Amino acid sequence: MNLITICIGKTDEKPLEELILKYEKRLPQHWNYQRIEIPDIKNRKNLSEQQQKDKEAELILSKIQPTDYVILLDELGKQMNSTKFAEEIQNLMNQSVKQVVFLIGGPYGFSEEIYKRANRKLSLSEMTFTHQMIRLFLTEQIYRAFTILHGKPYHHE
Template sequence: MKIQFCSIGKAHEAMVKAGIEDFTKRVNNYFKAEWLLLPVPKQAAALSEPELKKKETALVLEHIDKDDFLVLLDERGQMLSSPELAQFIQTRANASTRKIIFLIGGAFGVEEAVRQRAQLTWSLSKLVFPHQLVRLILAEQVYRACTIIRNEKYHHV
């Protein structure tokens, strides 16, 4: 199974880049993992919020295959504990899911078409985080889930 972390926005900022790269490398010990950073549409500042979301939606949907399992990160989504995330990933692997895509939408969220395409909408917290920190938290939590699946010592209850 492949895990793809997908985010709309600029490259990883220096303050989080090393951590994101480290945890992504660690996840690769369990599943093939990669980042797909989709650029903000051209002239985004001149677009209205609905226009921007529409362009971002088109960009996102063209990178998702019909067999991909899409997980949308959204503060209104379902909250999972680290063991529950591990169980989710293990269940997808057992079901021979080819690819899980964890999607971090744009600054204004995503259009309804992306919400409908997502098989799971997941909230990391009731708090709202900057997108750059969400990338780091996401990579770390997926790594943590992988260690839970293998009953390794990283996660402490």
């Protein structure tokens, strides 16, 4: 199964990028993990929030296949513990889902079109994080899921 995270804009802080990479590199090859950073919209200062979200939606949708299972990150989504999250990933693998896509919104979140395409909404907390920091928290949880599924000590250390 392929796991992909799609987010908006480059990861702008070097220490944050390094931490994200640290967890990405620990993921097993057969998870085929990939992070896609959609370039920031040009001249976005001249656009309304909605116009920005609509343009971002176009770019996000162009990266998603019809058969992808899409998990949208949203503070109002469903919360779960790390073990349940790991089980959900295992279930998707068992169902022979080819590709799971995690979507992280831009600074203003997502347009309605993206919410409609999502198969489910996942919250990592009731609190709102920046569209940059949430990349790290999600990547660490994906790595944690891998360690849980493979009986590695990390989750209980």
